[in-house]
Amino acid sequence: MRQEPTRSVLLVDANADERRLISAVATRAGWSAIGAADEETALGLLQGPHGREVQAVLLGSWDSAAGPSLIAALRKLRSELPIVVLSHGDSVTVAVEAMRCGASDFLVRPVAAERLLDTLAANADRRRGAGELAPVSEKLAPTLELEQLVGSAPEFRAALAVAAKAARNRLPILIVGEPGTGKETIARGIHGASLRAKAPLVEIDCKAIPANIVDSELFGHEKGAFAGAFAAKVGKIVQADGGTLLLDEVGALPLDTQELLDRVLATGEVRPVGLNGSQSVDVRVIATSSRALPDDFHPGLGERIGSTIVAMPPLRDRSGDIPALARHLLGRMSAHGVVANLSLGDDALAVLMRYGWPGNVRQLAGVLFRAALHSPGGALGANDFPHIAVQSRFTSRRTDFAPKLTAASQAQAIAGAPDVTLYTDDGHLRPLEEIEGDIIRLAIGHYRGRMTEVARRLGIGRSTLYRKFGDLGIDTAA
Numbered sequence: 001m002r003q004e005p006t007r008s009v010l011l012v013d014a015n016a017d018e019r020r021l022i023s024a025v026a027t028r029a030g031w032s033a034i035g036a037a038d039e040e041t042a043l044g045l046l047q048g049p050h051g052r053e054v055q056a057v058l059l060g061s062w063d064s065a066a067g068p069s070l071i072a073a074l075r076k077l078r079s080e081l082p083i084v085v086l087s088h089g090d091s092v093t094v095a096v097e098a099m100r101c102g103a104s105d106f107l108v109r110p111v112a113a114e115r116l117l118d119t120l121a122a123n124a125d126r127r128r129g130a131g132e133l134a135p136v137s138e139k140l141a142p143t144l145e146l147e148q149l150v151g152s153a154p155e156f157r158a159a160l161a162v163a164a165k166a167a168r169n170r171l172p173i174l175i176v177g178e179p180g181t182g183k184e185t186i187a188r189g190i191h192g193a194s195l196r197a198k199a200p201l202v203e204i205d206c207k208a209i210p211a212n213i214v215d216s217e218l219f220g221h222e223k224g225a226f227a228g229a230f231a232a233k234v235g236k237i238v239q240a241d242g243g244t245l246l247l248d249e250v251g252a253l254p255l256d257t258q259e260l261l262d263r264v265l266a267t268g269e270v271r272p273v274g275l276n277g278s279q280s281v282d283v284r285v286i287a288t289s290s291r292a293l294p295d296d297f298h299p300g301l302g303e304r305i306g307s308t309i310v311a312m313p314p315l316r317d318r319s320g321d322i323p324a325l326a327r328h329l330l331g332r333m334s335a336h337g338v339v340a341n342l343s344l345g346d347d348a349l350a351v352l353m354r355y356g357w358p359g360n361v362r363q364l365a366g367v368l369f370r371a372a373l374h375s376p377g378g379a380l381g382a383n384d385f386p387h388i389a390v391q392s393r394f395t396s397r398r399t400d401f402a403p404k405l406t407a408a409s410q411a412q413a414i415a416g417a418p419d420v421t422l423y424t425d426d427g428h429l430r431p432l433e434e435i436e437g438d439i440i441r442l443a444i445g446h447y448r449g450r451m452t453e454v455a456r457r458l459g460i461g462r463s464t465l466y467r468k469f470g471d472l473g474i475d476t477a478a
Contacts, residue, residue, distance in 0.1 A: 007030040009120060012042045012070070013060025022058065022086075022116070022153040039070045046077050054081070056120050057342065059103070061086040062094050068101040084119055086111060096339075099373050107369055115208070119212040140325045147446045148180075150328045152421050153318030154438050155311075159186070159234035161441035163228065163310050165449035167193035170178040172265065172305040174250075176292065177312025180362030183288040184248065186310060191244045193449070199243030205234050207252035214257050215273050218464060219264075225274025237270045241281045251294055258298035265304055315364065316356040320421060322364070323349045329365050330380075339372035347382040351389050440468060 009031050013019050016037070023033035034054065036042035046054060057074060059067065062085050071083055082104040089096050095106040105119055146164050151157070166173050167190045175183045184203075191201045209217050216225075220235030237245060248254075253261070264270050265285060269278040287305045315322070326344055336339040344352075357363050371384040382389060421438065424430055440458070447453040455465040 007055050008034055008050065009056045009058060009108070010034050010036060010042060010045060010054045011058045011060060012036045012039070013058075014038065015060065018060055022060070025116055026120065031120065031122075039066070039073065041072075043073055043077065046074070052078075054078075056082045056084060059083065059085045062098050064097065067098065070101040071098075078140065099370065123175065146186075146193050146395060147344065149185070149189065150325045151321040152219050152324075152442075153321050153437075154421060154434065154441075155313035156318055157366035157438055157441040159310050159312055161444040161449075162308065163190050164193060164444050164447075164452075165309045166190065166310070168195070168449045170194075170284050171307055172198075173308045173310060174293075174305045175286065175288045175310045175312060177288075177290070178360055179290050180357075180360030181312040181314060182361050183312055185247070186312065187244075187286045188231050188245050190286060191246075194244070194284070196243050199239055201244045201246060202236050202240035203246040203248060205248045207249040211254045212259075214254060215260065217262065218257065219270055222272055222274035225272075229274070232272075235270065235272060237264060237281055237283055238279060240283050242283075244284045244286055247285060247287040249288050249289060251291070251297060253299060255296065258301045262298055262301035262304060265301070314357070315360040316358075319353045322353045326352055326364065326368060327363065329361075329368050333369060333372060339369070339373065340377045340379060342372055342375055342377065343379040345379045345381040348380050351382045351385050355391060400469065418439060440465070 004244065009026050011019050011022050011026075011033055012021070013035070016035075017039075019033075019035035023035060024029060026033040032053070034045055034050075036045055042057075045051060059070065067085075073084060074081060083102065084105045084107060085094075085098040085103045086107050086109055087098075087306065088109050098106055107115065107119055111410055146160055146167070151160075151162060157241050163173075163175075163186055173187075173190065175186055177183050186267045191197060204217060206214070215221075216229075216233060216235070218235050218237055221229050221233050222236055223229060264281070264283075268280055268282065270281050271278040285305060293302050293306070323344070326349065330339075330344065333339045353362070359366070367385065367388060368380075371380050377382060422429060422435065440454070443454045443458055444451075447457065452462060455462045460464070460468075
């Protein structure tokens, strides 16, 4: 059997407790963690007999005075070594400074174990998109209304139509899509379009919470309910009363917790851990999952949250959206003042469209951010994305491939495609029935699921609109 090579991460942090904590997390995922208290020790370890096994460096904090020289010294020894900065404070300001000094990525403390491991894996394998500059991209992501989301691909417009229609009721929603496809963005848009928009949106990352405390996080607990419960705690469900609870990666919840959550949604009563009584709540649940719910998922909860499913397509299946999406992301970064106001050359857009983006929109945002940081200004060209150009030609991984594009369809997208896609990838016009369906979905999203307004703006009667739903196969389950 072939032996897997040792993967080591070098952690540079003066705080011994922090080194032990991060080392424990990395070790659980199969990384060998090496700690260094200062620059001299770190450089010595990197030049030592096992230095070549180091596949990533974590800088435990960012110091504007010492950080640049440390990164320069590490780069002098290993120019391609991924360097990830961990720091407290304003993620955007510090990230920009660290990235301009040569850091590969950035994470904000406190760092969830899953996020840290995703980032290590992403930077050890440059083809992976999960985790790439995710905190920076998310920090730059304002809440957008559903009609402001960029994309004209039929699958994407269909997802927005379901989301817009579902936003107007109080039933649970399940958003399914690969990491980085924008599930959280859609969830926030649904909340903003709902009657609960002025009430709180409370988010919880189910995969980042240890199983032994997840019930306390969700339902709360009473003082003395278990060892260490020195004070009562209000759970996320109560915090979201009157509003929306966003459960990210709901499939990671333990089975016992799933059963308790199903009971809360069925009865509207939540019971904190250690309390005999219960409290009435009015909460709308939006759940997300990177894949179909597992077979052993609680059937009652699965049926409850899966009554309406918003399926987010991967970016590789909507390559025609990439030019408009890339321009939108760059404009958002510029509006925050973290990068210059840049345009994208046609050659750059052609390179971006040919890649399959395994990390989806999140990866695209990270790649654009990195290129913009190092650009002197003006326009970004193909030469600003050399690794994307190489990967799109030579990778053998299925998710790195984008569908083949004709010169006509690529030129149409680069020139600024309309909100409804008129041509197939081979350059032919799409059937009129499909285009009509897309226009209706676009209208549903634009008018936030208000069917009377949709029918009026399309110039047809409401009954005719619903008949077209059946004729065109438009999902009306929401």
